[in-house]
Amino acid sequence: MTANTLCIDSPRFGKLEIDADRVIEFPEGLPGFEDLHQFTLFHPEGGDPKYFLLQSIEQPALAFPIADPGRFGFNYEIVLSDEQTAALSLEDPADVVVAVMLIKNEDAGGEPLRANLNAPLVLNLKTRRGIQHVFARLDYQVTLKSHN
Numbered sequence: 001m002t003a004n005t006l007c008i009d010s011p012r013f014g015k016l017e018i019d020a021d022r023v024i025e026f027p028e029g030l031p032g033f034e035d036l037h038q039f040t041l042f043h044p045e046g047g048d049p050k051y052f053l054l055q056s057i058e059q060p061a062l063a064f065p066i067a068d069p070g071r072f073g074f075n076y077e078i079v080l081s082d083e084q085t086a087a088l089s090l091e092d093p094a095d096v097v098v099a100v101m102l103i104k105n106e107d108a109g110g111e112p113l114r115a116n117l118n119a120p121l122v123l124n125l126k127t128r129r130g131i132q133h134v135f136a137r138l139d140y141q142v143t144l145k146s147h148n
Contacts, residue, residue, distance in 0.1 A: 008060045013044060016055065023057065024123060026130045027087045031119065036062070039130075051102065051113075054121070065102040065113065072100070072115045078122065078133055087131050088124040095126040 004020040018040045029036050038057040043049055050071060056062040069076060076098050080090070090096065099121045102113040123130040 006057060008055070008057055010055065010060045010063065012061070012063060013053075013055070016040075016042070016060075018057065021128075024054075024128050024130050026132070028131065030132050031134060033059075033062070041066075052099070054099075054101075066099040066121060067102055067115065069098060069100045069115065069117065069120060072117075074100070074115070074117055076120060078120070080122070080133070084122070084131055084133065088122065088129050089127040090124050092126070095124050097123050097125060099123065 006018045006020060006023070008016050008018065010016055022040050024039045024041065026037050026039060028034065033056075036056050036058050039054050040057060041052045041054055043051070044053055051065050051067050054064040054066050078098065080088070088096070100115040100117060101119070101121065103116055105112055105114045119132050119134045121130055122133050
């Protein structure tokens with residue numbers, strides 16, 4: 001472990017060494033977890049590479065599975081407020097990626113995970129800052145893609 005490496009002991013994933021430059025800062029935390037600001041992304045060993053885990057650095061027991069919303073046939077057009085743009089330190093929209101948190105589906109007959117489309121994560125890859133954009137209204141446009 002180097003001076004620029006953080007080490008956390010995750011109850012689910014064991015000892016994780018994280019390069020300091022891989023930390024994603026959520027200046028306002030996440031809804032329900034406002035006191036947690038530092039996270040990292042990784043693939044669980046042997047896990048599906050189509051999903052990531054958003055692992056809390058401050059609370060090692062907390063990790064959220066996330067994925068590209070396109071995987072679910074969903075495409076966002078999100079208009080950010082000035083405050084959200086500032087929180088992301090965003091200068092170029094091309095630096096942004098959008099991800100959705102996945103929720104374990106309790107319906108045994110359906111998919112094992114479903115996406116929370118109402119509150120996507122917006123991540124600035126250049127500054128490594130993120131926010132969770134919670135839609136106030138549910139009147140956004142849904143675009144479905146065929147999965148042939």
